[in-house]
Amino acid sequence: MKSTGSNSALTVEVTEGEGGMVVTLRGRLDAASLAGAWQKTVGEAEGKKAKAITIDGAGLDYCDGAGLGLFAELRRVAAENGGEVKFRGLNPELQRLVDMSLLADAKAGTLVPVKPWGIIVFTGMRAYEIWKDQYELVGFVGRLTAALCWAVAHPHKIRKRELLNIMEKTGVDALPVVSLLGLLIGVILAFQMAAPLERYGAQALIPLIVSFALIRELGPLVTAIIVAGRSGSAFAAELGTMKVTEELSALQTMGLEPAQFLVVPRVVATVLMAPLLTLYGIMLGLIGAGVVMVSLGYTVVFYINSVKDAIVLGDFLGGVFKSVVFALIVAGVGCLRGMQTKSGPGAVGDSTTRAVVSGIVLVIVADALIGVVFFYMGI
Amino acid sequence: MSEKQRVTSDDAIIEVRNFRAAYSGKTVVENLNFAVRRGEIFVIAGGSGCGKSTVLKHLIGLYEPAEGTIHVEGIDVAAAEGEERRRLLRKFGVAFQSGALFGNMSVLENVRLPMEEFTALSNQQMDMIAIAKLKMVNLEGAAQKLPSELSGGMQKRAAIARAMALDPEFVFLDEPSAGLDPITSADVDQLIVDLNGLLGMTFVVVTHELASIFKIADRVLVLDAAVKTMVGLDEPEKLRDSSPNPWVRSFFKREPSAAKAPGAAPEKRKSA
Numbered sequence: 001m002k003s004t005g006s007n008s009a010l011t012v013e014v015t016e017g018e019g020g021m022v023v024t025l026r027g028r029l030d031a032a033s034l035a036g037a038w039q040k041t042v043g044e045a046e047g048k049k050a051k052a053i054t055i056d057g058a059g060l061d062y063c064d065g066a067g068l069g070l071f072a073e074l075r076r077v078a079a080e081n082g083g084e085v086k087f088r089g090l091n092p093e094l095q096r097l098v099d100m101s102l103l104a105d106a107k108a109g110t111l112v113p114v115k116p117w118g119i120i121v122f123t124g125m126r127a128y129e130i131w132k133d134q135y136e137l138v139g140f141v142g143r144l145t146a147a148l149c150w151a152v153a154h155p156h157k158i159r160k161r162e163l164l165n166i167m168e169k170t171g172v173d174a175l176p177v178v179s180l181l182g183l184l185i186g187v188i189l190a191f192q193m194a195a196p197l198e199r200y201g202a203q204a205l206i207p208l209i210v211s212f213a214l215i216r217e218l219g220p221l222v223t224a225i226i227v228a229g230r231s232g233s234a235f236a237a238e239l240g241t242m243k244v245t246e247e248l249s250a251l252q253t254m255g256l257e258p259a260q261f262l263v264v265p266r267v268v269a270t271v272l273m274a275p276l277l278t279l280y281g282i283m284l285g286l287i288g289a290g291v292v293m294v295s296l297g298y299t300v301v302f303y304i305n306s307v308k309d310a311i312v313l314g315d316f317l318g319g320v321f322k323s324v325v326f327a328l329i330v331a332g333v334g335c336l337r338g339m340q341t342k343s344g345p346g347a348v349g350d351s352t353t354r355a356v357v358s359g360i361v362l363v364i365v366a367d368a369l370i371g372v373v374f375f376y377m378g379i
Numbered sequence: 380m381s382e383k384q385r386v387t388s389d390d391a392i393i394e395v396r397n398f399r400a401a402y403s404g405k406t407v408v409e410n411l412n413f414a415v416r417r418g419e420i421f422v423i424a425g426g427s428g429c430g431k432s433t434v435l436k437h438l439i440g441l442y443e444p445a446e447g448t449i450h451v452e453g454i455d456v457a458a459a460e461g462e463e464r465r466r467l468l469r470k471f472g473v474a475f476q477s478g479a480l481f482g483n484m485s486v487l488e489n490v491r492l493p494m495e496e497f498t499a500l501s502n503q504q505m506d507m508i509a510i511a512k513l514k515m516v517n518l519e520g521a522a523q524k525l526p527s528e529l530s531g532g533m534q535k536r537a538a539i540a541r542a543m544a545l546d547p548e549f550v551f552l553d554e555p556s557a558g559l560d561p562i563t564s565a566d567v568d569q570l571i572v573d574l575n576g577l578l579g580m581t582f583v584v585v586t587h588e589l590a591s592i593f594k595i596a597d598r599v600l601v602l603d604a605a606v607k608t609m610v611g612l613d614e615p616e617k618l619r620d621s622s623p624n625p626w627v628r629s630f631f632k633r634e635p636s637a638a639k640a641p642g643a644a645p646e647k648r649k650s651a
Contacts, residue, residue, distance in 0.1 A: 162483070165483075241482075242481075242482075245477050245478075245479055245482075246475040246476070246477050246479040247479045247480070247481055247482070249436070249441050249473075249475065249479065250473065250475060250479040250481075252440075252441060252468075253439050253440070253441065253468060253471055253473040253551075254468065254473075254492070254493050254496065255464070255465045255468035255469055255496075255497070256496055
């Protein structure tokens with residue numbers, strides 16, 4: 001309906017007649033005048049339990065969506081009371097708008113607000129989601145294992161350029177942050193130990209403790225956390241975007257298995273690069289601790305000899321083994337979360353967050369399990 | 380080749396029976412029974428949200444029907460597994476609504492990909508075939524570009540070229556001309572007609588662009604969101620002129636929906 005440009009105020013009259021309630025509207029019915037009209041008409045219709053309501057709109061100069069909302073509400077109230085609304089005197093344009101806006105069923109379910117879940121439904125739904133997530137995780141582990149076996153049997157089928165590209169992003173590009181964190185962790189560990197060990201005259205043990213902690217625990221763990229933050233999240237975002245833009249569907253319709261085509265290069269690249277990053281991080285950590293030892297008055301030769309004596313092959317291999325397991329987890333979970341991406345603009349962000357959180361949690365759980373196993377194996 | 384002088388056979392090559400599709404338990408479309416004939420251009424049309432793309436995604440085996448079956452050349456698409464499924468999928472060429480080109484590959488690499496995976500052609504052979512396919516969609520100049528460097532229309536045409544890479548028997552296109560300027564849209568329509576005429580490919584095209592429908596379609600399946608099923612299946616001109624369903628006639632004549640009596644419930648549409 002065209003605006004007449006009139007600024008006439010709205011007048012609302014509610015009278016009895018025509019076997020029910022007659023609402024006569026004159027002037028301009030818009031958002032500004034809606035509140036008063038709503039209270040008067042809907043309030044009265046509800047109070048009187050009006051069945052038949054006639055809306056006389058012959059005197060309306062202007063009526064927009066606010067008016068359509070009022071008409072719908074009056075129609076709903078009448079329907080609740082077992083009656084209906086009739087319109088009278090609407091100009092043809094407004095009549096068409098009203099016809100287009102009114103629901104087929106005046107009491108339709110869409111008018112009933114959705115109730116939030118109760119505690120029992122919420123608990124059940126959450127439990128179901130967790131179960132479903134575990135179910136998908138197990139299925140994914142199976143598919144990933146099959147895809148990795150396929151990759152071992154057909155190494156020439158892995159897309160080399162993509163593999164090298166991912167290795168560069170996961171490994172080479174991570175060097176600055178691994179360098180910084182490795183060095184600082186070595187410095188922090190050595191400094192933190194210096195004061196308490198001095199009390200027992202045992203500062204000479206710092207190289208042993210730092211080496212042990214870095215090689216067996218902190219090196220693989222900190223590197224895995226960095227890889228989860230950098231690469232796990234990137235994998236989830238890449239695959240999530242591919243899912244949203246239907247690229248995963250396109251792969252499937254070409255008869256290509258996303259696990260083989262997309263997940264294998266990412267997992268293989270991470271498994272190849274994570275141990276190297278771990279060793280590099282450990283080396284930087286030992287250098288950091290060495291700087292502290294020299295500042296405490298020990299010679300470089302003493303420090304190097306102490307470290308050489310402290311490192312046992314079993315510890316070293318244990319650390320490398322952990323870094324391989326952590327890489328599998330971080331890359332695999334990143335890809336899984338990416339492929340689980342739902343639709344909508346926020347979905348990729350959610351997948352990225354879930355990739356980092358579940359990657360780190362699973363790495364720490366795996367670390368604990370490996371620690372227990374190593375303990376009983378005497379490694 | 381002049382339009383609509385194609386040879387189609389009566390043998391049903393894609394058969395959909397008692398089909399129902401549902402997301403999270405909610406029915407999107409149901410009671411679908413239709414067959415696509417070999418060599419025809421079969422259009423799935425209907426208003427927004429009526430389930431056109433959903434039906435297409437079931438036809439290509441991305442989703443399993445909630446009820447009913449879809450057979451392509453006698454093979455149940457949803458039940459096919461392993462080598463049988465791969466053989467079937469190799470006969471399909473699919474272009475998605477968004478193009479779905481692989482963003483980290485050039486346009487040429489996108490078109491080459493299906494050939495790399497499924498043929499033993501040499502690099503040179505694959506390049507020449509891919510460039511020929513790109514020429515067919517007038518994209519030979521963009522071969523080395525990344526999808527992000529292309530306009531929306533170019534991405535759609537590149538997706539069609541990729542769908543054609545293995546000279547599939549069945550081509551499924553989801554809204555191939557939506558959002559394109561009229562000339563590019565007409566080019567895409569002409570390409571579909573030409574490929575169908577020249578190579579005898581069977582096309583299943585989802586669209587609600589009336590101009591496209593009248594240009595390319597041998598037959599149209601019309602879906603209606605209000606009744607969640609099909610409300611017409613025939614040649615587009617027949618549906619426009621003599622469909623028993625007034626909504627279908629309005630759809631093809633691009634008329635506004637019929638005015639209703641004040642406050643009255645809209646007339647429930649009847650399914651076909």
